[in-house]
Amino acid sequence: MISVDIHLQKSDFKLEARFDISKSGVTGVFGPSGCGKTTLLRVLAGLEPESQGTVQIGQDSWQSATAFTASERRRVGMVFQEPSLFSHLNVADNLLYGRKRTKINLQGIDLESIYDLLKLRDMLDRDTRSLSGGERQRVAIGRALLASPVMLLMDEPMSAMDQNARHQLMPFLENVVQQLEMPVFYVSHSTEEIARLADNLILMDQGRVTAYGAMSEVLGRVDSPLNQLDDAFSVFECRVQSHDLPHLTSVSSRGGEMLHIPRLQDTRQDQVRLRIRARDVSLCLEQPRNTSILNVLRGEVVAISQLIEQGSRTVKLDIAGESLLAKVSEYSVQQLQLRPGKSIFAQIKSAVLLG
Amino acid sequence: MGVGVHAAEEDVFIGALGLDGLGGVKAAACLGASPLDRFFSVVLPMSKLGYLTAVVLGFAHTMGEFGVVLMIGGNIPGQTQVLSIAIYDHVEALQYSEAHWLAGILLLLSFLVLLAVYTLNRRFSVVGSG
Numbered sequence: 122m123i124s125v126d127i128h129l130q131k132s133d134f135k136l137e138a139r140f141d142i143s144k145s146g147v148t149g150v151f152g153p154s155g156c157g158k159t160t161l162l163r164v165l166a167g168l169e170p171e172s173q174g175t176v177q178i179g180q181d182s183w184q185s186a187t188a189f190t191a192s193e194r195r196r197v198g199m200v201f202q203e204p205s206l207f208s209h210l211n212v213a214d215n216l217l218y219g220r221k222r223t224k225i226n227l228q229g230i231d232l233e234s235i236y237d238l239l240k241l242r243d244m245l246d247r248d249t250r251s252l253s254g255g256e257r258q259r260v261a262i263g264r265a266l267l268a269s270p271v272m273l274l275m276d277e278p279m280s281a282m283d284q285n286a287r288h289q290l291m292p293f294l295e296n297v298v299q300q301l302e303m304p305v306f307y308v309s310h311s312t313e314e315i316a317r318l319a320d321n322l323i324l325m326d327q328g329r330v331t332a333y334g335a336m337s338e339v340l341g342r343v344d345s346p347l348n349q350l351d352d353a354f355s356v357f358e359c360r361v362q363s364h365d366l367p368h369l370t371s372v373s374s375r376g377g378e379m380l381h382i383p384r385l386q387d388t389r390q391d392q393v394r395l396r397i398r399a400r401d402v403s404l405c406l407e408q409p410r411n412t413s414i415l416n417v418l419r420g421e422v423v424a425i426s427q428l429i430e431q432g433s434r435t436v437k438l439d440i441a442g443e444s445l446l447a448k449v450s451e452y453s454v455q456q457l458q459l460r461p462g463k464s465i466f467a468q469i470k471s472a473v474l475l476g
Numbered sequence: 477m478g479v480g481v482h483a484a485e486e487d488v489f490i491g492a493l494g495l496d497g498l499g500g501v502k503a504a505a506c507l508g509a510s511p512l513d514r515f516f517s518v519v520l521p522m523s524k525l526g527y528l529t530a531v532v533l534g535f536a537h538t539m540g541e542f543g544v545v546l547m548i549g550g551n552i553p554g555q556t557q558v559l560s561i562a563i564y565d566h567v568e569a570l571q572y573s574e575a576h577w578l579a580g581i582l583l584l585l586s587f588l589v590l591l592a593v594y595t596l597n598r599r600f601s602v603v604g605s606g
Binding site: 207 | 524
């Protein structure tokens, strides 16, 4: 368990963060710009000595009322928005900077496997100034990992990149977080990146943590702060079933419901993650017929938000054991007489494939 | 806190050196480098050109020094005499042709030094923005 209770007052900004989060998997830290995501990460890295409170990582206390562990002794791998490579060293020396400063018996991460994982082998002799944005960030990630950190902190590693470079870096990030068994904190203001990578979620707004926990749990709250940002979405973990239909791939959810998505490019892929935005889900009382919408799922209403945002409420549905959020106008909620327990058909206009 | 120099406290110092290496120093701290280690392995090498500029400017300043050398240095020919005072002496002795030659040399040296400083600074800013 990672337990944080931190208070930090800066001249024009106040951070008050309190959360307990599982040590396993990727924790997405999400919120609008300037909400304190980066500051929270800096607190974890030990770069905010002015902060007060406690940071407890499993058995280890990194910060308490009486003690403060300096950055260099926390052994965190930090990846900044800007890659922050050492311009006086070449790629290989950058990569080894932290490793040389790690005791041999703590070097749990294999050098060769990181070179392969991030495809670094061909650029070892190069000058860091000749690298592209994506390449720099790969070197920065490699450099952090080679020091065999106990935790990896990534602060919007893709924000300084164009769309194309992001698409290229994403598979590397996914490999890293899947293959390494260490807690990862991933800060982003992109719901796509968060949905794709995260297992746990921390939501922040104006220097405060507004919700935290397992991702499905945080996302599934109908009155979650995410809904107020009009960003509410659900994530479906699906298994690929067949590629029989033209231009389509059929997948099944964990509860056994069939969904159809645009044909996968990589037909060997057997697991997919789908992000379904609440505003792309509409509801019907009867099974719609002759509709152009491919994905119609039978379910039951579980909860309806108290808050009405821009005339709409968020409705949580149970689809064969998985939760799905729908954004429905207050008028429709009244017309369809929606209430918990009611059977319903959900039409999904689009589902974004997250790989 | 009692942990000596902290990464955040180095900001002021690094700003004074005109370094774009702030991120680099933070990264070094997270990679396990102690404050002293960070200074020698990151701050010093990344500010190399800044130091070189300082050395050249220091030399240029000394070359033009007049009053201090005249009053305190003693102005001993061959030992503590500098170009500007040599010109002064020649002018005092009405040896204008020697004075002109030395003035020409001083002008040339000053130009070369300024050229060196501007060249270094241009390279420095390229490193900084990279």
